[in-house]
Amino acid sequence: MNGWDNxxxxxxxxxxxxxxxxxxxxxxxxxxVGRMTVLVSHREIREALSKVTExxxxxxxxxxxxxxxxxxxGEALSKAAVEGMTLLPRELLHxxxxxxxxxxxxxxxSRRKEVYPLLWQLADPLATDKxxxxxxxxxxxxxxxxxxxxxxxxxxxxxxxADRYEDLRxxxxxxxxxxxxxxxxxDDIITTREGRMVIPVKSEHxxxxxxxxxxxxxxxxxxxxxxxxxxxxxxxxxxxQFQEQREIERILKSLTLxxxxxxxxxxxxxEILGELDALQAKAKYSIEILGIEPELRTRGPLSVRGAxxxxxxxxxxxxxxxxxxxxxxxxxxxxxxxGPNAGGKSVAMKSIGLFVLxxxxxxxxxxxxxxxLRLFRSCFVDIGDEQSIENDLSTFxxxxxxxxxxxxxxxxxxxVLIDEIGAGTDPSEGGAIAGALLEELTRRCALTIATTHxxxxxxxxxxxxxxxxxxxxxxxxxxxPTYRFRAGVxxxxxxxxxxxxxxxxxxxxxxxxxxxxxxxxxxxxxIIELESATQKAxxxxxxxxxxxxxxxALTLEYREKLARLTGEAKDLKRKAIEDAARIVEGANAVIExxxxxxxETKAERETVRRVRGDVSRMTREIDAGRREIMREVPVEAxxxxxxxxxxxxxxxxxxxxxxxVSADGKSATVVFGALRMRVSLENLLPARKRPAxxxxxxxxxxxxxxxxxxxxxxxxxxxxxxALPLIDKFIDDAILSGLNRVDVIHGKGTGALRKxxxxxxxxxxxxxGYHPGEWNEGGMGVTVIELSEN
Numbered sequence: 001m002n003g004w005d006n007x008x009x010x011x012x013x014x015x016x017x018x019x020x021x022x023x024x025x026x027x028x029x030x031x032x033v034g035r036m037t038v039l040v041s042h043r044e045i046r047e048a049l050s051k052v053t054e055x056x057x058x059x060x061x062x063x064x065x066x067x068x069x070x071x072x073x074g075e076a077l078s079k080a081a082v083e084g085m086t087l088l089p090r091e092l093l094h095x096x097x098x099x100x101x102x103x104x105x106x107x108x109x110s111r112r113k114e115v116y117p118l119l120w121q122l123a124d125p126l127a128t129d130k131x132x133x134x135x136x137x138x139x140x141x142x143x144x145x146x147x148x149x150x151x152x153x154x155x156x157x158x159x160x161x162a163d164r165y166e167d168l169r170x171x172x173x174x175x176x177x178x179x180x181x182x183x184x185x186x187d188d189i190i191t192t193r194e195g196r197m198v199i200p201v202k203s204e205h206x207x208x209x210x211x212x213x214x215x216x217x218x219x220x221x222x223x224x225x226x227x228x229x230x231x232x233x234x235x236x237x238x239x240x241q242f243q244e245q246r247e248i249e250r251i252l253k254s255l256t257l258x259x260x261x262x263x264x265x266x267x268x269x270x271e272i273l274g275e276l277d278a279l280q281a282k283a284k285y286s287i288e289i290l291g292i293e294p295e296l297r298t299r300g301p302l303s304v305r306g307a308x309x310x311x312x313x314x315x316x317x318x319x320x321x322x323x324x325x326x327x328x329x330x331x332x333x334x335x336x337x338x339g340p341n342a343g344g345k346s347v348a349m350k351s352i353g354l355f356v357l358x359x360x361x362x363x364x365x366x367x368x369x370x371x372x373l374r375l376f377r378s379c380f381v382d383i384g385d386e387q388s389i390e391n392d393l394s395t396f397x398x399x400x401x402x403x404x405x406x407x408x409x410x411x412x413x414x415x416v417l418i419d420e421i422g423a424g425t426d427p428s429e430g431g432a433i434a435g436a437l438l439e440e441l442t443r444r445c446a447l448t449i450a451t452t453h454x455x456x457x458x459x460x461x462x463x464x465x466x467x468x469x470x471x472x473x474x475x476x477x478x479x480x481p482t483y484r485f486r487a488g489v490x491x492x493x494x495x496x497x498x499x500x501x502x503x504x505x506x507x508x509x510x511x512x513x514x515x516x517x518x519x520x521x522x523x524x525x526x527i528i529e530l531e532s533a534t535q536k537a538x539x540x541x542x543x544x545x546x547x548x549x550x551x552x553a554l555t556l557e558y559r560e561k562l563a564r565l566t567g568e569a570k571d572l573k574r575k576a577i578e579d580a581a582r583i584v585e586g587a588n589a590v591i592e593x594x595x596x597x598x599x600e601t602k603a604e605r606e607t608v609r610r611v612r613g614d615v616s617r618m619t620r621e622i623d624a625g626r627r628e629i630m631r632e633v634p635v636e637a638x639x640x641x642x643x644x645x646x647x648x649x650x651x652x653x654x655x656x657x658x659x660x661v662s663a664d665g666k667s668a669t670v671v672f673g674a675l676r677m678r679v680s681l682e683n684l685l686p687a688r689k690r691p692a693x694x695x696x697x698x699x700x701x702x703x704x705x706x707x708x709x710x711x712x713x714x715x716x717x718x719x720x721x722x723a724l725p726l727i728d729k730f731i732d733d734a735i736l737s738g739l740n741r742v743d744v745i746h747g748k749g750t751g752a753l754r755k756x757x758x759x760x761x762x763x764x765x766x767x768x769g770y771h772p773g774e775w776n777e778g779g780m781g782v783t784v785i786e787l788s789e790n
Contacts, residue, residue, distance in 0.1 A: 003378050003379050003380040003381065003405075003409070003414075004038045004357075004378070004379055006380075006381060007353060007357060007379040007380070007381045007417075008038070008357060010381040010383045010384065011350055011353045011354045011357060011381060011383075011417075012311060012350075012354075013354065013357050013358075013361075015311050016310055016311070016354070016358060016363070017033065017034065017036060019285060019288075019310075019314065020033050020036075020281050020282055020285045020363070021033050021034065021281070022281075023280070023281035023282075023284040023285055024277050024278060024280075024281040025067055025068070025070070025277055025280075025281075026067060026070035026071070026072075026273065026274065026277045027070075027071065027072035028070060028072055028074075028270055028271070028273060028274025028277065029067075029070070029273075029274050029275075029276075029277025029278045029280075029281060030277075030278075031072075031274065032274050032275060032277075032278040033278045033281055033282075036361045036362070037361065038357060038360045038361055038379075039360050039361065039362065040360065040375070040376075040377050042296060042298055042375055045296060045359065045360055045362065045375065046296055047118075048361075048362030049293045049294075049296075049359065049362060049364070050118060050293070051118050051119070051122070051279055051362075052279060052282045052283050052286060052293065052362060052363070052364055053293045053364075054116050054117075054118045054119055055116075055119060055279050055280055055282070055283035056283040056286050056287060056364070057116070058112075058116055058119065058283075059280070059283055059284065059287060060287065062112075064280060065105055065108060065109075065119075065276055065277075065280055066101070066104045066105055066108055067101055067105060067273065067276060067277050067280065068101065069097035069098065069100055069101040070097075070098055070101050070270075070273050070274070070277060071094035071095075071097060071098050072270075073091070073094050073095050073098050073266070073270060074267065074270060076091040076092075076094065076095060076259075077095075077259065077260075077263045077266055077267050077270075078263075079091075079256075080256050080257075080259040080260035080263060081260045081263045082260075085256065086249065086252045086253050086256050087252060087255065087256045087259060088144075088252075089139075089140045089144050089145060089146055089252065090144035092136050092139070092140050092252070092255055092256075092259070093136070093140045093142070093144045095136065095259055095266065096133055096136040096137055096140070098266070098269065098270060098273065099128070099129065099132065099133045099136075099266070099269070100133060101273060102126045102127070102128065102269040102272075102273055103126070103128045103130070103133070105123055105126060105273065105276065106123050106124070106126040106128065108123075109122075109123035109124070110123070110124075119276075122272060122275060122276060122279075123272065123276065125268065125272060126269055126272055126273075127262075127265035127266070127268065127269055129262055129265070132258050132259070132262060135255060135258060136255055138150065139151075139251050139255060146248050146251065146252075150248075150251050151247060151250075151251055153247050154244065154247045154248065154251065157240055157243050157244045157247060158244060160240050161237060161240045161241065161244065164233060164236050164237045164240065165197075165237060167233060168197050168230055168233040168234065168237065169190065169197070171229065171230050171233065172190050172197055172199055172227070172230060173190070175199060175227050175229070175230070176188065176190060176199045179199065179201060179209055182205075182208075183205075184201055184202055184205035184208055184209060185199065185200060185201060185202070187200045187222070191224065193214040193215050193224050193226075194214055194215075195238065195241070196214065196226050196234045196237075196238070197226070197230070197234060198214055198224040198225055198226045199224070199225060199227065200217075200222045200223075200224055201222065201223055201224075201225050202221065202222060202223075203216065203220060203221055203222065203223055206223045206225065209225050209227065210227065210228045211225040211226050211227040211228045211230075211231075212225065212226045212228075212231065213225050214226060282362065282363055282364070285363070285364075286363070286364035288314075289308075289310055289313055289314070289364070289365075289366040290318065290366055291363070291364030291365055291366050291367075292364055292365065292366075292367055292368070292369060292371065293364055294355075294359055294364075294365055294367065294371045294372060294373045295371065295372035295373070296359070296372070296373060296375055297372055297373065297374050297375065298374070298375055299374070300329065300330070300372075300374070301327050301328065301329040301330035301372070301374075302327070302328050302329050302352070302356075302372065302373055302374040302447065303326070303327035303328075303370070303371065303372050304324055304325065304326055304327075304351075304352065304355060304367050304371045304373075305325055305367060305368045305369070305370040305371050306323040306324075306325065306367055306368030306371075307323060307324045307325075307326075307351060307355060307365065307366060307367035307368070307371060308321045308322075308323055308324070308351075308366045308367070309321065309324075309347055309350070309351045309354065309366075310354065310358070310365070310366050311354075312347070313366050322344075322482070322483040322484060323368075324348055324351055324485055325484075325485065326348065326352065326470075326485050326487070327487065328352070328447060328449060329374060329447050331466075331468075332442075332465075332466045332467055332468040333441075333442055333445050333446065333447055333448065333466055334438055334441060334442045334448040334449075334450070334461075334466060334467040334468070335448070335449045335450070335467075335468055335469075335470050335487075336438070336450055336451075336452060336457060336458065336460075336461040336467060336468070336469055336470065336490075337349060337449065337450070337451045337452075337470045337471065337472065337485075337491070338451070338452055338453060338457075338458055338469065338470075338471055338490045338491040338492075339471045339472035339473075339474060339481070339491030339492070340472070340474055340481060340491070340492070340495075340498070342481065343472040343474060343481035343483070343491070344472045344481055344483040344485075345419075345451040345472050346383065346419050346451060347483070348472065348485055349417050349419065349449045349450075349451055350383065350417070352415075352417070352449060353379065353381060353415065353417045355367070355373060356373060356374070356376060356379065356415055357379070359373050360375065360376075374415070374447060376413055376414060376415040376447070377413040377414070378409065378410070378411070378413065378414045378415075379414065379415045379416075379417075380402075380405065380406045380409065380410055380414060380415070380416045380417070381416075381417045381418075382399065382402035382403065382406065382417070382418045382419065382421075383417065383418075383419040384419070396424035396425045396430075399423070399424055400433075402418075403418070403421075403433070403437055406418070406437070406441070407437055407440060410441060410444065410446045411444055411446060412444055412445040412446060414446045414447070415446075415447050416441055416446050416447065416448040416449070416450075417448075417449050417450075418448070418449075418450040418451070419450075419451050420451055420452065420453070421434040421437070421438070421450040421451070421452055421457070422434030422435075422452065422454060422457065423452075423453070423454075427454055427456075428456070430454070431454045431456040431457055431460075434450070434452070434454070434457055435456070435457060435460045438450065438457075438460070438464075438467060439464060439467075442464070442465075442466040442467055443466075458490035461490070462490070468487065468488060469488060469489055469490040470485060470486065470487050470488070470489070470490075470491075471485075471486050471489050471490055471491025472484070472485060472486070472491055473485070473486050473491075474491065474492070496509060496512060496513065499512070641658060641661070641668060641681055641684050641686065642658065642661060643658055643659065643660060643661055644657065644658060645657070645658045645686060646658075646686070646687045647668075647670060647684045647685060647686060647687055648684070648685050648687040649670075649679060649683055649684060649685075654672055655672075655687045656670040656671055656672040657670065657671050658670055658684075659671050661681075662678075665681070666680060666681060666682075667679060667680050667681060668681055668684065670684070711734075711739060711741070711742050711743060712742065712743040712744070712745055712782075713726065713727065713730045713742070713743070713744050713745065714745045715727070715744060715745065715746050715753070715757075716745060716746060716747040716753075718753070719753075720752075720753060720756035720757075723746070723753065723756070723757065724756065724757075724760050727744060727757065727760065727761075728760075728764075730742065730744075731764065731766055731767065731785070731787065732766075734787060735766055735787055739787060740786065740787055741784065741785065741786055741787065742784075742785050742787065743773065743777070743778075743782050743783070743784055743785070744757055744782065744783045744785060745778060745781065745782050746781065746782070746783065747781045748779075748780050748781045751780075754780070754783065757783055758770065758783060761783070761785060765788075766787055766788050767785055767786070767787065767788065768786040768787055768788040769785075769786045770783050770784060770785045770786065771783070771784055772784070
């Protein structure tokens with residue numbers, strides 16, 4: 001005996017089962033849910049829970065399994081396997097619908113087998129037989145009736161019956177008309193009796209209409225006669241109807257034989273579909289209760305986090321059900337819960353038991369992540385009143401009988417739940433029995449939870465190794481329970497406090513305290529003070545947690561602000577560098593322009609003086625910008641600049657090499673490509689040496705000689721104002737590289753850009769000549785420039 005059946009009944013597991021049953025859509029699924037059993041194998045429990053988890057993910061992320069159409073066809077399959085038996089059309093329809101459900105479900109799972117492997121593992125063995133499914137659908141319609149064209153023979157018979165009926169109807173209409181004209185007819189209608197068409201005739205004229213009387217009306221005023229001249233037609237119809245019935249029986253026998261041949265596969269399908277339906281019902285229930293798949297342990301503590309009793313959860317709702325946080329089985333294996341009546345002791349204990357039953361039955365539990373459950377091979381529960389007048393069994397006697405069974409059978413793999421242990425008799429004797437039993441269960445390492453009001457047992461729990469006290473919290477201000485569990489401390493029953501609150505006289509309360517005894521009073525007061533201190537500490541802890549969260553949020557906010565300010569500072573610095581770079585570019589442009597003017601004007605004295613003034617002004621601006629940038633660079637970041645160092649000028653991006661440092665150590669000679677210049681060390685920053693680019697684009701600026709120079713410049717798509725400075729720079733670079741000829745590609749278009757280019761070249765001092773390209777060089781879309789040597 002492992003006590004599971006008693007535990008299922010005592011812990012009201014059937015209410016959970018009934019809730020799951022609501023989500024099953026088929027009789028086979030409901031049958032499996034109704035027969036849910038407690039598993040004890042760790043592998044089986046883990047597999048069952050994992051399947052529910054995977055099915056729940058399918059429901060939450062996609063759609064339910066297409067399980068519509070499953071019927072309980074087990075009896076029909078057994079019937080089909082018996083020789084000489086014939087399935088009814090509706091039974092065949094249910095077989096076909098179940099086969100269709102199996103085929104569609106397998107296809108559905110096959111398309112998702114990579115994402116839901118456990119469901120595919122279940123659905124993969126589903127057998128499909130499209131031939132049998134087609135044969136049944138061809139013979140039986142969706143209402144469970146035989147189709148008129150189920151076979152050629154049947155179609156021919158039914159057409160013949162319809163023709164005979166039409167002939168008979170016409171013949172009877174004529175007879176009825178004649179009878180009515182003679183006044184012999186009671187009603188001007190044709191009716192049917194015993195499957196034959198007849199006409200109503202007044203009783204007093206029945207002998208005047210030749211034919212066979214089938215019956216009379218209830219009043220006797222009318223008789224129903226089959227006229228003699230239609231007897232043959234009615235006989236033909238009856239004969240055809242017998243043929244029709246024999247053909248239908250032949251069709252049904254043939255289909256029954258086909259079903260019988262597939263009995264094993266169809267029975268296996270029914271079992272798999274039932275399991276899938278039950279699994280989907282469990283997953284839907286998990287969604288309803290916000291369930292999780294708990295961690296499973298074979299040893300170690302059982303701990304629940306944010307767990308809610310599943311029955312109370314559905315009764316009161318998620319927000320109104322107080323969550324339970326409890327750990328049992330760590331340093332101690334026996335927990336003794338005390339506290340006031342209706343304070344939640346029994347609910348907390350029953351919740352633990354119900355969670356174990358649910359998990360070991362393959363159900364998720366309504367709890368939070370971090371919940372871990374122990375697996376048990378037996379469960380013993382003593383809750384409630386089992387008194388029996390018939391068996392002469394009192395409440396305490398039934399209690400003792402349960403305790404005896406527990407004492408004889410519980411072991412280290414048992415879960416033991418005892419409500420109000422030792423109650424129902426003399427407190428001292430009941431407490432002694434309870435203490436001895438708890439001590440023995442603790443020695444055996446059975447995981448035990450018991451509730452009590454007895455002070456002696458609270459002391460026992462405090463003093464005994466492996467046993468711990470626990471209490472349900474009580475609000476001392478309102479004298480109402482909070483239903484929150486507190487480990488490590490006993491709870492008071494608060495009987496005197498509640499009596500005083502209800503208006504018992506002070507004198508009566510004082511005598512109650514005196515009768516309670518000084519020692520018991522001190523113990524009870526100690527428990528109350530401890531509870532008060534615990535509640536105060538909890539409130540302070542919650543306040544500290546809230547303050548911590550507030551400070552963490554504030555810290556995060558300031559970090560974000562600091563990061564934003566740092567980013568803004570970097571943006572400002574970047575802008576300053578970009579401004580300095582623009583100044584350098586402007587200086588380069590001034591220098592180039594000055595060089596061109598000197599060349600063009602043969603270096604007239606006034607021109608030279610003006611150029612020197614422009615260069616001097618730009619130099620001052622550059623120096624000012626460099627000093628501004630260098631002030632932002634820490635001294636330690638400037639490094640030691642010596643001969644051979646790679647450097648950049650503050651505000652610039654080009655990397656040069658130091659070829660010499662002045663004797664006074666204040667300046668250095670730096671080579672930037674083809675440019676050699678002396679720069680103050682204050683304006684130099686260390687840089688990583690980088691290779692010169694292989695080529696330069698038309699938009700590049702700078703004075704150094706490029707490593708290679710293209711012999712053509714593409715300005716298509718530019719305006720004249722955009723293109724001319726690039727052409728000027730392109731010509732200078734070409735001359736520095738020793739080229740005598742270059743090409744400018746401007747395209748044909750309207751010719752406006754080409755005219756701008758040629759007008760510019762016509763006045764350029766370094767251009768010797770220009771002309772359109774040859775036919776194989778681009779023709780009028782290209783201008784060839786010949787450069788002067790000087």
